[in-house]
Amino acid sequence: MRYHSYFYLGIALLIIGSLTSLASYFILQQNWITAFGLSLIILSIILFAINKAVPSLSPEAGRLLFQVGLENLASLIEELNINSKAVYLPSSYTSAKQPQALIPLHRNPQIPKLNQVLSKRFIVRYGNNPEEVGLLLSTPGSIAMDMWENKPGSTAGELESALIYLLRGILDVANGVRVTMKDSLLYVEVFGFRWEKANYHYHQCLGSPVTSLIASTVAEAFGKPVIIVEEQNIKSKLSIKLELQNTEDGPLKVEVEK
Numbered sequence: 001m002r003y004h005s006y007f008y009l010g011i012a013l014l015i016i017g018s019l020t021s022l023a024s025y026f027i028l029q030q031n032w033i034t035a036f037g038l039s040l041i042i043l044s045i046i047l048f049a050i051n052k053a054v055p056s057l058s059p060e061a062g063r064l065l066f067q068v069g070l071e072n073l074a075s076l077i078e079e080l081n082i083n084s085k086a087v088y089l090p091s092s093y094t095s096a097k098q099p100q101a102l103i104p105l106h107r108n109p110q111i112p113k114l115n116q117v118l119s120k121r122f123i124v125r126y127g128n129n130p131e132e133v134g135l136l137l138s139t140p141g142s143i144a145m146d147m148w149e150n151k152p153g154s155t156a157g158e159l160e161s162a163l164i165y166l167l168r169g170i171l172d173v174a175n176g177v178r179v180t181m182k183d184s185l186l187y188v189e190v191f192g193f194r195w196e197k198a199n200y201h202y203h204q205c206l207g208s209p210v211t212s213l214i215a216s217t218v219a220e221a222f223g224k225p226v227i228i229v230e231e232q233n234i235k236s237k238l239s240i241k242l243e244l245q246n247t248e249d250g251p252l253k254v255e256v257e258k
Contacts, residue, residue, distance in 0.1 A: 010047030017041035073137075077202040080105070082135075086206045087245070088215040088226040091145065095120040098142045099216040102126060103205050104134040114225070140209050141216020152221040156181050159221055163188070163214060173210060174238075184246070185229075188214055190238040207231055211240050218242055 021037025024030050086101040094100045095117055102118065104126075118124045124136045147170055152162035156179045167174040167190065175192025195210055206212050207228040219226040225245040232239045 007048065007051040010044040010051065012044075013040045013047065014044035017044060073206075074202045077103075077205055082205055084134075084205060085227050086137075088139070088141070088212075088219040088228075089114075089118070090219045090223050090225075092117075092223055093225065094118050094136070096138075096142075098145050099139070099220050100142055101137045101139050101206060101212070101216070102134050103137065104132070106131040106133070137206070139206065139216055140213040141220070144213055144216070145220065152217055154221045159186075159188075159218065162217055162221070163190075166213065166217070167210070184244045186218060186242040186244070188218075188240040188242065190214075190240070191236070193233065193236050193238040195233075195238075207240075208233070210238065214240060215242055218244075 017037045017040025019037075020040065021034050024033035024037060082103055082105060084104040084106070086103045088101050089099060091097050091099055093114060100118075102114075102124070114126055116126075118126060118136055121136060123133065125133050144166055147166060148162065149165075152158055159179045160177050163177040163179070164174075167177060173194050174190045177191070178189045180187045190210070193210075195208070207215065208231065211228055211231045215226050215228050222244055227243050227245065229241040229243050230239075231241070
């Protein structure tokens with residue numbers, strides 16, 4: 001366990017509080033001084049609990065690593081001149097057993113239909129045609145899968161609960177979420193949205209990080225591929241339109257790596 005300044009301050013208060021309360025109780029016999037010493041001991045216990053809750057990686061370091069990853073991803077997508085929209089896949093579609101995003105390298109007006117589980121590679125083939133090749137990327141939703149207590153349900157209310165748990169309870173980037181569904185379309189509104197605006201080229205493919213997280217959550221909840229149709233970030237409200245892809249071709253085949 002990493003020891004922060006809270007731990008050392010707690011040790012100091014524990015020693016001072018113990019000596020003060022013992023000396024007052026047995027020697028000075030002053031109740032108010034004894035009470036003061038006990039309050040210092042209680043405060044030290046609180047500091048020990050705070051020390052356990054502090055993450056080992058500081059928010060500044062986490063933001064630095066996240067920013068570096070975004071810059072590298074943006075450079076890669078721009079260098080390859082990729083303009084295709086990403087297809088967000090549930091964990092049942094990938095060998096990694098976590099939600100991921102597939103970006104076709106060749107622009108196609110039709111969304112790729114998958115009939116096999118994709119291998120755990122960076123560049124994957126998702127069909128029989130030569131041009132059916134794409135990039136299989138991990139996204140914020142891939143990591144957030146470990147944060148769910150249970151797999152999110154596929155009703156509007158269950159999705160709202162799962163997204164509020166992630167966006168407000170864990171990430172603290174929003175105050176509330178509303179989900180509405182109409183046929184294969186889902187409309188997600190994020191209220192009190194707190195995220196620095198940026199305009200990277202990869203947003204055309206993957207969407208913003210929070211939108212990417214939401215798309216992965218929806219894909220995992222329904223067990224179907226999802227694409228981001230549209231997103232708008234106006235003031236403190238993020239509006240997202242998602243589309244579920246039809247998967248009525250039967251179960252997926254497992255791809256054998258060669």
